[in-house]
Amino acid sequence: MSQRVYNFGAGPAMLPTEVMEEVQQEMLDYQGHGASIIEISHRAPPFLEILEETESIFRRLTGLGSSHVMFFMHGGAQMQFSAVPLNLMARKEKRSAVYLITGKWGVLAEEEARKFGSTRVALDGKPLGFQKIPEWEEVLDPETSYVHLTSNNTLYGTQWQEYPDTGKVPLVSDSTSDILSRKEDYSRFGLVYAGLQKNLGPSGLALVLVREDLLGLALPQTPKLLDYQLAHEQRSLANTTSVFSIYVTLKMLRWVEKQGGVAVMEQRNREKSKLLYDVLDDSELYKAVADPENRSICNVTFRLDDDEMEKRFLKQSLNEGLYALKGHRDVGGIRASIYNSMPLEGVKALADFMKDFERRET
C-alpha cells in the first residue's frame, strides 16, 4: 500500500485511517454474516442495529434529548434546501421565511426556498465578499415561519461564533461543515441538517434533527421521501437508505467518542486552526481571507500574491503529500479543510510547509 496523504479536501473529506481499515476488513464479510453490510437488507437486524447505535452515539456525543427527533434523508444538504421550506413554510399562514446569507450555500438555500413560499434576506454578507459575518439583531415578525443560516462557510472559512436569538421563531442551521466540530447545544435550534461527507462519513445522505413540534407540517406537494414526519415515523427507512453511508458514519461516531468526544474534537480543531492562523498572521506572503472575528476552525482560507504563486504553492504542497488545498472554484486561493478526521500532524506538516515555502519563495 502506498502512503496515505494528508487530504485537505472540503468534502467528500478524509476519514480516519482506523475507520477506513475497519471498513476494509469487513468488506467481504460483515461480522460473520457471510456478506458485506452493503449486500444485506436495510430492514435486517445487522443494519437496524447500526441505525440504532448511530442515533444513540450521536445523542450521547451532543447531549441531544427527546425534544428533537433524528433521521437520515437522501441527497445531502442541498436536498434540504428544498426539504426545509417544504416542511416548515406552512408553520405560519404567511409562508414567509428569513434567510441570513453568509456564503454560497446560503444563497442557494434562499433561492430554492422561494419556490415554496416567500423569503426575506435579513443579513447579506455578499457586499463584504463573504469574508465577514455581519452583526445581526432584529425583532422578528412572530409570523415568520423560520430563520435559516449556515453555521460554517466552507468557501470563505467563516463561522458563526454566537448564534442570533430568534425568539419563538425556529432557527434552522445548515451545519454540514461543522457538525460535531465544536460543542453545540443543538436543542436550541428548531432544525439542524448536515450532509455527511465532511465531518461524518461518505456522501449521499443528510443527518436531520427536528424539534418535535415542527413535524407534520409538510406542504401537500412535498415529495414523500422529503416529508419529515414520514422520515421520523419510518426511522430513516421510508425506502432503502444509503446503507454504506450510515455504516461508515457509525464507525466515525464511535471514533469521535473514543477520542474523548466533541469537547476534545473542539480543542483539537482550535489547536489545528490556530497553528495555521498563526502562520498567516506572521506572514508577509499569505493573506487570510476571513475576518479574524469570524474565523472558522474547520476551513482555513488564504490567498497568495498572485495566481502564479498560488499554483506554485499547490504544486509543491502536493509533492509533500498535502492534498487538495485548492480553494473552491468560485473563490480561488488556498483552502485547508481540517475537519475532525485531520490529525494534528497533518496540520503541522502544512504549517511547516507554508513557512518553508515563504522563506524559499520570497
Place this chain on the structure above:
Amino acid sequence: MSQRVYNFGAGPAMLPTEVMEEVQQEMLDYQGHGASIIEISHRAPPFLEILEETESIFRRLTGLGSSHVMFFMHGGAQMQFSAVPLNLMARKEKRSAVYLITGKWGVLAEEEARKFGSTRVALDGKPLGFQKIPEWEEVLDPETSYVHLTSNNTLYGTQWQEYPDTGKVPLVSDSTSDILSRKEDYSRFGLVYAGLQKNLGPSGLALVLVREDLLGLALPQTPKLLDYQLAHEQRSLANTTSVFSIYVTLKMLRWVEKQGGVAVMEQRNREKSKLLYDVLDDSELYKAVADPENRSICNVTFRLDDDEMEKRFLKQSLNEGLYALKGHRDVGGIRASIYNSMPLEGVKALADFMKDFERRET
C-alpha cells in the same frame, strides 16, 4: 474470512465476490492516490473518470444511443415516484398520467403521482393478487402525459414479457429489479429508472434514462435536485452525489461486460430461474405464486403448505448457507432473488435443497 453465503435477498442484494474484493483492495488507497475514492472530491478527475466510464459501459451494454440522456439521482426508485410526475406531468396541459399497476411499487408510484396531477389506473392486478399481469390494450388519449409501469414485480415474482404499445405517449418504466437482466431496447421508453441496489450496486441512488425531448418540462415546484434538466446539465453532479454507489456500480458494469454482456446475463438468468421453476412444477409441496405466463427471471416466489412449514424451510435453508429467502413482509412465503450477481451454483444449491427438503418433510 468466513465463507460467503448465497444471498437471495431482494435488495440491497449480493454483489459478485470479485467486485467486492476489488472494492476491499482499494479501500485505503484508490489507485495510488493515497486516499479512498470516498475521501476524494466528486469533482476531481478520479471520480469524473468513474462517472464517464460508468455511462459509456452502460451504453455499450445496452446499445442505448444519443436519443436518451443518462444520469444518477439521489434516493433510489421511490424518489422517482415523485420525480417522474414532477418532470413529466406538464408534458400535456391536462396533467394526466396512466398507471399500469402490477404490484406494490406500482401502487405507491401512482399514489405519489396524484400529488402532482391526475392519474388513471388503466390496469390493476390487485384483484388477481398480483399473481398475474393482466392483458392490456387500449387506444390512449393522446393528451396523456405518460404511461407508467413496473417492469418486474419483486414481491410476487412477475415480469412483463412484452411491453404495451403506447403510441406517441411516452412509456415510463420502473426497471429497478430487472435492469440489465435481459436484453432490452431501452430507447423504446420515454423514461427508465432503476434504484441501484438490486442489479447494479449499493443503495442510495437511481439510474435514470430520459429521452431528450422529455427534458426541461419540470413543474415550478420541483425540488432542484429532482429536476431532470439540471441533473442532465450537471452530469449527475448538481450536488455531491453518492460517490461510493457509482464507484461500485462501475465495477459491477465492468463485471457484466467481462461475463459477456447482457445477452449472457439473460441466458444465465433464464437457466437459473428454470432450475427453480422446474422444481416448483414437479413438486407436490411447493406452490408457485406467479402465473406461468408472467414468471420473472429475477425473483422466484412460492408458498409451502403453512407457516410452520415455511419457517422450517427458512431455518434449514439458512443452515445450508442459503440466505434471505423469506418473502417480502407484505406477502409472506418464500422468495429467491437471483439477480445477475447470483451464480448458477447458488441456484443449484437452492434447487437441491428444495428437493431434499421435500423428500425429507413429506
